[in-house]
Amino acid sequence: MITTAGIHDLVAEDLTRVEARMRQFVGDDNETLAEAIDYLVQAGGKRLRPIITLLATRFQPTDTDKAVSLAAAVEMLHTATLVHDDLIDNALFRRGSPTLNAKWSPGATILTGDYMFSRSASLAAETDSVRIVKVFAATLSTIVNGELQQLFNNGHDATPPTLEEYHRRIYAKTASLFAAAAKMGGILAKLPETLIQDLNDYGYYLGMAFQVMDDILDFQGDEERLGKPVANDLRQGIATLPALIFLESHPDHPIILKAVARRYPTNEEIQSVAAEIRDAGCLKQALDEARRFAEQAKDALKPLPDNQYRQALAHIADYAVARDI
C-alpha cells in the first residue's frame, strides 16, 4: 500500500510548480496585489484538491504543463472563494493566519477575490479544453449558489434542514469542487467517458466525507488549535450532521431550534448542547457516515487501472476519515 509520504513523492515536484503558477502575476505591475496573493498561497492548506487533479491526470500520459495549470486553477478557485467567505463571515483567522479581510479594507478584499477568480479562469483555459472551462465555471456557479441559498435561509422561521438538504448543501460547498477536481483531471488525460465519470464520483464521495469530517471537527472544539470556538456553525444558525443526528432523538431541542431560527443562543447554551451532542454519541454516528462516503469514494475508483495513482487516491479517502472521535 502507498503511504502519505509516497503520495507526496508522486506529486511533490508538480505541486511546487502549482504554487509557483498560482503566484505568477499577470497584468500591470501591482506589487501590493502580488504580495497579497503570495501571502494567500503561502497560507494555504493541504492542497488536497490540486493533488487529486494531478493524480487524476496521471492515468494516461498528459501534458505536465497543462496538468499544473489545471491544478493551480482548482486551488486558486478554492482560495478565491475562501477570501470572499472570510470577508462575509468576518472571520479574522484561517489556519492560524490572519485573513485578508483582517488586514485589508472590504473593497480591497472583494477585488482581490475577483482578481483570483479571473486568474483561475485563465489558468483553466490554459488547458486548451473548452469542456474543462465549462466544468470549471459551472462548479463556481454551484458553490456560490449554495452559499447564497444558505444566506437567504436565515429568517426567524427557519427550521433545521432535512438530511437531504444537508447533503445538497455540503455538495455545493465542498463536494462539487472535489468532484470537478478529479473529473477535470480525467478529461485532461483524455480518459474514456466512463472513467471520467468514475473520477467525478470519487471526488464527489471524497468531498462529502471530507465535509462531514469538518463538521464533526467543529463539535470537538479545540479553540486554540482551530482558532474558532466549538460548534461555530451552530452559533451561526447552521445545523450540520452531528446536530441533525441528535435532533432525530431530540426533535424539539430548544437550543438547536433557537440557533437555526437565528435567535442566537448564548455561549453557555451552545457549549451545553455541543456537550450533549458529543455525549449522545452523535459524532461517532457522523463518523460512520463519513466512512461510508470514503468507502464509496474508493469503490468508484475500482474500474480505474490498479496503479500507484489509484492507490494514492484511495489512500487520500482513507486519510480523510482516519481521525478518531
Next chain:
Amino acid sequence: MITTAGIHDLVAEDLTRVEARMRQFVGDDNETLAEAIDYLVQAGGKRLRPIITLLATRFQPTDTDKAVSLAAAVEMLHTATLVHDDLIDNALFRRGSPTLNAKWSPGATILTGDYMFSRSASLAAETDSVRIVKVFAATLSTIVNGELQQLFNNGHDATPPTLEEYHRRIYAKTASLFAAAAKMGGILAKLPETLIQDLNDYGYYLGMAFQVMDDILDFQGDEERLGKPVANDLRQGIATLPALIFLESHPDHPIILKAVARRYPTNEEIQSVAAEIRDAGCLKQALDEARRFAEQAKDALKPLPDNQYRQALAHIADYAVARDI
C-alpha cells in the same frame, strides 16, 4: 449613413435573446437570486458592449447562438463588475434604480456578483473557443487589477496622475472590455488576424472616448438626472481628464491637490473648483480629446468591409461623442 434606429433594427432581435440568455438561471432552484439577476438585467443601460460584439460577429456568417452567448457573457461580466463596484463605493443608485447593495446585505451582494462572474465565464465558454475564454478572463484580470491599483493609491501623499497614468486607468476600467467585446466578436466570426486586431483597436479607442465623455459628464453635474453630485470622482480623490487639463495651467491648485491626497474638500470647495474647471474651458478641451479617440476608432475600422455593420460601428463612435458641452 446608418441611423441609430437602423442599428437598433440590425441587432434588436439578437439583443432580446442576449437579455433572455442573461436571465437564464442555471443550477439549483434559487428564486431570490434569479429575481436579483432579473432586476439587474432589467436595470441595464444602453447595451453598447453586447451590441458591439454582435456587430463584430456579422462580418462573416457566424453561429447566431454562439454570438448571443458571447454578447451575453460580455454584458454579464460588465454587470457583475458594477455590482461589486457599487458595493465598494457604497453607491445607492445606478441609472436611477437602487443598487443591489442598497437593498441587500454586503454578503449577498458579493456572492451575487460572484455568481454572475461564474455565469459569464460559462456563457463565454459556450462559444466553444478557448481563445475567447482566454481573452475574456484576461480582461477581467485587467479590470480588477486597475480598480485595485486605484484603491491602493489612496494615501495622504498621493499626487495627481500623469496623463499616461490616466489613460492606463481608463483603459483598465472601460476600454479593455470594449476592446475585448469587439475582438472576441471578430474571433468568433473567424475573421483574419489583422481584422481581429483592427476590431480590438476600434473597441479600445471607442472605450477611451466613452470614458472621457463619462468623465466630462461628471463635471457637468446634473444631480437629479445622474443621481450623483457634481465632480463625484474628484470628491473621492480621483482626478480625471478635465481636472488634469486644468492642472496644467494651475499645477498647485489647492483643492485638487487636497482631494487627490484624500483630505476630502468640502462640498463648497468641490463645487467651486468644478466651476473653475468648466469656466476655464477644460471640458471643451477634454471633449476634443474624446473626439480624437472616436476618430481613431473609426480609422481602425477602415480595413473592414464597408457594409452596414461597419457603418453601425462607426455610427456608435460618432454617437459616443455627439454631446454638446
